[in-house]
Amino acid sequence: MTTLVWFRQDLRIADNPALAHAAARGPVVPVYILDDSGDGGRPFGGASRWWLHHSLSALSNSLGGLVLLKGDPARLLPDLAGHTGARSVVWNHCYEPSAIARDTRLKAGLSSAGLTVTSFNASLLNEPWTVTTQDGGPFKVFTPFWRACRRLPVEPPSPAPATRLARLPKGLGARLADWHLLPTKPNWAKGFEPEWRPGESGARDRLDAFLQGGLGGYAELRDRPDRKNVSRLSPHLHFGEISPRQVFAALSLHMAADSRATRDGEKFLSELGWREFSYHLLYHFPTLPERNWRPAFDAYPWSGDRHHLATWQRGLTGYPIVDAGMRELWATGYMHNRVRMVVASFLVKHLLIPWQEGEAWFWDTLVDADLANNAASWQWVAGSGADAAPYFRIFNPVTQGTKFDAEGRYVRRWVGELSRLPDAVIHAPWEAPAAQLEAAGVRLGETYPAPIVDHKAARERALGGYEVVKSAGNALR
DNA sequence: TGAAATGTTGGGGCG
DNA sequence: ACGCCCCAACATTTC
Numbered sequence: 001m002t003t004l005v006w007f008r009q010d011l012r013i014a015d016n017p018a019l020a021h022a023a024a025r026g027p028v029v030p031v032y033i034l035d036d037s038g039d040g041g042r043p044f045g046g047a048s049r050w051w052l053h054h055s056l057s058a059l060s061n062s063l064g065g066l067v068l069l070k071g072d073p074a075r076l077l078p079d080l081a082g083h084t085g086a087r088s089v090v091w092n093h094c095y096e097p098s099a100i101a102r103d104t105r106l107k108a109g110l111s112s113a114g115l116t117v118t119s120f121n122a123s124l125l126n127e128p129w130t131v132t133t134q135d136g137g138p139f140k141v142f143t144p145f146w147r148a149c150r151r152l153p154v155e156p157p158s159p160a161p162a163t164r165l166a167r168l169p170k171g172l173g174a175r176l177a178d179w180h181l182l183p184t185k186p187n188w189a190k191g192f193e194p195e196w197r198p199g200e201s202g203a204r205d206r207l208d209a210f211l212q213g214g215l216g217g218y219a220e221l222r223d224r225p226d227r228k229n230v231s232r233l234s235p236h237l238h239f240g241e242i243s244p245r246q247v248f249a250a251l252s253l254h255m256a257a258d259s260r261a262t263r264d265g266e267k268f269l270s271e272l273g274w275r276e277f278s279y280h281l282l283y284h285f286p287t288l289p290e291r292n293w294r295p296a297f298d299a300y301p302w303s304g305d306r307h308h309l310a311t312w313q314r315g316l317t318g319y320p321i322v323d324a325g326m327r328e329l330w331a332t333g334y335m336h337n338r339v340r341m342v343v344a345s346f347l348v349k350h351l352l353i354p355w356q357e358g359e360a361w362f363w364d365t366l367v368d369a370d371l372a373n374n375a376a377s378w379q380w381v382a383g384s385g386a387d388a389a390p391y392f393r394i395f396n397p398v399t400q401g402t403k404f405d406a407e408g409r410y411v412r413r414w415v416g417e418l419s420r421l422p423d424a425v426i427h428a429p430w431e432a433p434a435a436q437l438e439a440a441g442v443r444l445g446e447t448y449p450a451p452i453v454d455h456k457a458a459r460e461r462a463l464g465g466y467e468v469v470k471s472a473g474n475a476l477r
Numbered sequence: 478t479g480a481a482a483t484g485t486t487g488g489g490g491c492g
Numbered sequence: 493a494c495g496c497c498c499c500a501a502c503a504t505t506t507c
Contacts, residue, residue: 396480399479
């Protein structure tokens, strides 16, 4: 029996339950649909399109073929079933509110057209609706959520199935190049290429490299942007080139083999836990990407200065750690997690720009842009989210720099114009003596910006804004 | 998965 | 020897 396997955010062969289900029953028609029909979902950001291109290419190569279609799945899937003689369709779950709505409609529509539809979990350790508090509701705090998850069994990953492709009519589907997912003029993704290898084997290699070289000391060193102690699996996980179950299984093996790895391993698993928590929140609170999770934050007196936003986006705020992060993002499609928190806090609290603006920029520029993680994390920083950083927690960009990039190696890499400044002032060039600036070839306001806001004043301004939120919260109560 | 302000303690210099 | 002050180091509280 021929089965359509509709690939979405599961661009892998191993531990792919939909594919395994189909392959066990007969020939497979693998299909990916680029849906620009505007079904309520967000269009891909630029960096995501770059990744998607390479990931689809890798998947197509390892499957030996992949039908590429563009348009509305509700029309395309029945058509494709007709052309290929397939009687059933399988896919793995997506969790974006628009995707859930679409898939629900599709399931009904395809079924009434006589097709069998089966769907699976491939992207989470636990389905969001299976993790509940005592009273059956969703969790709103990470620690008890993750404790509950850790008590649940995790399915072992399944090996790659022996897949036999169905004979496909000639000329079926589009050519990947014709989708123009890659940037051309200008090719702003040049800097992405040495950093990433999208696709299933790149994901596996990244995990192995992390287990060998990055996990030791992870609990502390994960905060150091100048070091290679984070996994960088996020884009691979987002596109489903590797599953959390596979990561979980590999970590469990690693920890079983070496008890000294327990602390670092558990810390790393808890980061997977934050991913699960984000999906849990998005599932139970579908307005998370748009609306403040805590309505009291609707009262926050934002300023929304467009010029400040552009300055932040371009990495010209005058705070080296912030600018380094924003430039790393632009150059590579990625930013170290610690620095993400610093730049996000800076946008929201120092510049008083709504978190949605930062979320939108990350959506466009991150190769790991992910609706659940992005929305939940921005709300976490802003203080408006579930189990969020308290509103008065305002990162000092100088302190964060000296603490986590003590030798300034991260800043020097991304903010070249400061590279000759001594360590002592690399995170606060405006405090350097004139002679030191001169010797390093730095002229503040010319070769590198002076800080666009004063930290102390900005901090007090932000705290003042939160007073309004507090009284709004009291009014709501 | 902060930072800054405020409070406490204890050693050393000094009259 | 003693009390006093200073201040760094650390702890606690507040934002």
